[in-house]
């Protein structure tokens with residue numbers, strides 16, 4: 001556990017960057033520091049590895065006051081990842097990752113072997129190992145940055161806006177991979193971002209900082225969204241927090257059985273759905289599945305003749321064809337982004353269970369609100 005006890009940082013010019021910060025960071029979890037620019041997130045993060053010394057207060061790791069530990073010794077157990085990766089420009093990808101283990105006394109050969117494995121782990125093609133950082137995309141550089149921080153196998157990882165400089169699609173992938181890595185490795189990760197969506201997605205707990213280095217709220221993401229501690233947090237979290245909070249609300253989705261057509265089969269006469277609550281426009285779409293009943297796409301029956309063998313090129317992919325994780329936000333999104341107006345629910349093997357319309361998800365949302373309802 002990392003513990004801040006009444007920690008303050010006043011810079012020599014008098015700036016109060018962090019004010020009396022007290023918080024405990026759980027081992028093996030992802031804790032996110034989030035807040036607007038200049039509110040002391042980076043300063044707080046860097047006090048954990050003593051890149052910045054506190055003015056007052058005590059910071060300890062597993063009960064040991066870190067001011068009593070030599071900074072280089074302390075840093076051996078703490079990986080550090082920053083925006084734009086901060087890679088050594090004149091070293092290859094592989095040597096960037098192998099640097100710290102070599103400094104720690106491992107042979108170059110051994111360190112390079114371990115580095116190659118780490119590249120796999122962070123989803124980087126080994127063919128890139130001999131390139132230099134400038135020959136990589138921003139997302140690839142960030143992956144190298146993460147691999148490099150993991151190379152010394154530190155129990156703690158500090159990550160300062162590591163994904164801010166990449167485009168939203170790559171950013172999403174990097175976030176997913178971090179969650180996957182964390183599930184595998186169980187590191188204690190402290191992650192700084194100014195993006196509340198990123199904080200909510202990654203954090204087991206999130207600390208919302210206000211200007212002046214004040215900790216405004218420290219709680220699980222669902223609680224920050226549903227019960228902001230004060231007006232500052234409510235404002236920072238934003239207007240559509242009610243919708244975002246749906247990510248954490250799961251409910252029994254009343255899915256309806258859906259008629260399906262197997263890929264390659266001829267389109268039958270009268271295909272489509274005439275079920276209650278489905279408009280004629282939506283009813284002309286039929287769900288096409290593969291031999292294992294996994295959804296492949298939607299077929300517009302009005303666009304193909306009866307008897308036509310359905311092929312992949314005939315299909316329209318809706319955002320609905322993702323495995324639902326049970327969150328009502330995913331279900332609503334699936335229904336809204338499907339050409340048929342129906343989101344597809346699948347089982348653990350990815351086979352179709354049934355479908356649900358946006359109106360039905362809204363009913364499920366209403367039912368799930370109960371006394372703990374999300375205020376907007």
Ligand SMILES: Nc1ncnc2c1ncn2[C@@H]1O[C@H](COP(=O)(O)OP(=O)(O)OP(=O)(O)O)[C@@H](O)[C@H]1O
Pocket residue numbers: 011012013015016017035036037038039040041042043044194
């Ligand atoms: N070396 C320094 N000397 C004086 N003031 C500093 C120094 N470093 C940071 N500050 C100030 O301390 C405050 C907190 O900065 P910090 O970088 O910790 O914030 P942050 O929340 O990480 O911001 P950002 O999201 O913009 O990186 C800011 O007002 C900043 O200007």
